[in-house]
Amino acid sequence: VGQGNASQTARERARAELTREIKEEARRQLARVGAAALSLRSVARELGMVSSALYRYYPSKEDLLTALIIDAYNAVGEVAEEAAGLASASPRERWLGACRAIRDWARAHPHEYALIYGSPVPGYQAPEATIGPGGRVPLALVGLLRDAAPPEVARGGAGPRVDGVLAAQAAVVAGLVTGPAGAAVPPEALVRGALAWTQLFGLISFELFGQYAGSFDPAEELFEFALAQMASALGL
Amino acid sequence: VGQGNASQTARERARAELTREIKEEARRQLARVGAAALSLRSVARELGMVSSALYRYYPSKEDLLTALIIDAYNAVGEVAEEAAGLASASPRERWLGACRAIRDWARAHPHEYALIYGSPVPGYQAPEATIGPGGRVPLALVGLLRDAAPPEVARGGAGPRVDGVLAAQAAVVAGLVTGPAGAAVPPEALVRGALAWTQLFGLISFELFGQYAGSFDPAEELFEFALAQMASALGL
DNA sequence: TGTACATCAGTGAACGCGCGTTCACTGATGTAC
DNA sequence: TGTACATCAGTGAACGCGCGTTCACTGATGTAC
Secondary structure (H helix, E strand, O other): OOOOOOOOOHHHHHHHHHHHHHHHHHHHHHHHHOOOOOOHHHHHHHOOOOHHHHHHOOOOHHHHHHHHHHHHHHHHHHHHHHHHOOOOOOHHHHHHHHHHHHHHHHHHOHHHHHHHHOOOOOOOOOOHHHHHHHOHHHHHHHHHHHHHOOHHHHHOOOOOOOOHHHHHHHHHHHHHHHOOOOOOOOHHHHHHHHHHHHHHHHHHHHHHHOOOOOOOOOOHHHHHHHHHHHHHHOOO | OOOOOOOOOHHHHHHHHHHHHHHHHHHHHHHHHOOOOOOHHHHHHHOOOOHHHHHHOOOOHHHHHHHHHHHHHHHHHHHHHHHHOOOOOOHHHHHHHHHHHHHHHHHHOHHHHHHHHOOOOOOOOOOHHHHHHHOHHHHHHHHHHHHHOOHHHHHOOOOOOOOHHHHHHHHHHHHHHHOOOOOOOOHHHHHHHHHHHHHHHHHHHHHHHOOOOOOOOOOHHHHHHHHHHHHHHOOO
8 A cells, every 4th residue: 555656666657657548549440440340359469468457547438438439639629729829829820820820630530530529429528527638629719819809800700699588698708718707708708719619620520521622622721711700700 | 024013022022121221220239339330130129030131131341331321421411402492581590490400410410420430430331322422412502602692792791712733623523513514602601601511510520529628518609609600601 | 703822920059259247266476473 | 665456457257149051851742654
């Protein structure tokens, strides 16, 4: 009982590494066959272990899936945060950069993208632990708006008013970004940010899932056009 | 050889009906367990048949899936065309009506929606026969734009120019709507229509797949806000 | 109208497969004295 | 530093399951004369 956590034992190191290797192999299989066809037995096989050995590391297939989902959210989240947070760039450039970075990530990891933004895996119920990582991308985008948008621009412009339920929902989101103390982002900007976020992932999903086949595929130019239009709508 | 096709034989009637019943039962199972978990054996079981009997009607599971996909595309397509084509309504009302009708359909048939607009079923390759039905919704929306948009409004407005590859792609789409002879819809309107179409399905997907959980869920108000904003952007 | 033959729907058994998960076990790694 | 004991990683066999698809068959429905 009570091992030092500064110097790990060999067992602990081995355990940490195998936990990682299992996840990596699962990710490779995900990329090959998709989430619904992922199987513990085949992950074990590929690692040269017997399937029951995996249960020392993940108590069930569902837990392994959850780990993959969290990793995927963190991966896009990180990519988005980095591009959105570039201090040296203008707000507009940060917006464009973040959107492009997200799309690039999605195209490089289509099955991981599908895992988190596609249809839910049947029978799988996402645990609470996925909520935090899942919020990183939208929060990065909203944070960008907070830093960037001059309130008059954000509040004004064309489009309907934000009030009632929608304003209340926006206030909840504002609380997540700025902390419960004060709401630094006007609700109009938040709602427009949410719609831009939606539009962005709609574009990526349609591109990846083949809805533009025969029309706007390849979708580079449509994507860039949409980014520019969204940037204007956001006052960036 | 050569049976009259005016009066079907009893065999033919039975065959047509069973083909329909199999599809209906498959649709029910789709709604319960999702596309990836759909199984021929369980469809047969539910119909009181032996699993091998299904092969008289669909040569493989893939063919049954294809039939479901085509049906789903036709179902949304029909709903969209009806709402978009209402002669008695203003263009704006037709736009709003079509979007709401599509969302209502999606919420009533989430698994069918996921089947056609969610992540692709692993290992399934959509055959050409799905392309036509898959185009009905976008064509209905573009048709609405053609009928409605005064060219000046559609061509002008804020936003970047449409040229190069994007203009060429738009021209292809225009050919699909109006026939190869003349392009009655200006490319700017087409591109904006494509983005509105994307936005619409982005909204529905995020709502159905749970991305708004904890923020804009329930999504009624966000949806209505977005519709109004899109209508303005489209000059409706 | 009645009979001989052809078509085809549905049966039941089987093939061969892979899956998630449990469990008693062995042997190596770690800990306490 | 050395020994006795506890922990835990990985094994191998097994349980029980469901799947898609094939195939030889029987019996009912249809057709030609």
